[in-house]
Amino acid sequence: xxxxxxxxxxxxxxxxxxxxxxxxxxxxxxxxxxxxxxxxxxxxxxxxxxxxxxxxxxxxxxxxxxxxxxxxxxxxxxxxxxxxxxxx
Numbered sequence: 001x002x003x004x005x006x007x008x009x010x011x012x013x014x015x016x017x018x019x020x021x022x023x024x025x026x027x028x029x030x031x032x033x034x035x036x037x038x039x040x041x042x043x044x045x046x047x048x049x050x051x052x053x054x055x056x057x058x059x060x061x062x063x064x065x066x067x068x069x070x071x072x073x074x075x076x077x078x079x080x081x082x083x084x085x086x087x088x
Contacts, residue, residue, distance in 0.1 A: 003031040004080030008070035009088035011042040019088050024055060032057065034077050035088075036070040039063050 005023050009016055016035075023033050033056045037048055048058045059073055075083060 001030065001082060002080040003028050004078035004083040005031060005033050005086050006071060006074030006078060006083060007033065007035045007086045007088050008038060008067050008074060009035060009040065009044060010038040010064065010067075010070070011040045011044060012088040013040070013043040013047055016044055016047055016088055019086065020051060020056060023086055024053075031055070032078070032080060034059065034074045036074045037061065038065060038067070038070045 007019060007023070020033065020035070035048060035056065036059045037045055038061045045060065051058060057077060059077060061070065061073065071085065
């Protein structure tokens, strides 16, 4: 079974790299990480631009649409059998 981990984020430059590393380090072998940046303005996007990892898919909203929209975007991109949400 494949696990999809959806991480909605907005202005999370202090925590996003840590969260990515912790999710990547989880014991689940078959997983994908989908990060939806909801138009961050604090440098989060700069950090996410450096996330060159086939396990991590980053989706950018052009304008802030709220957490619900970020979750819907992430769920629509998920390909796993199970989908969970991890707060950034």
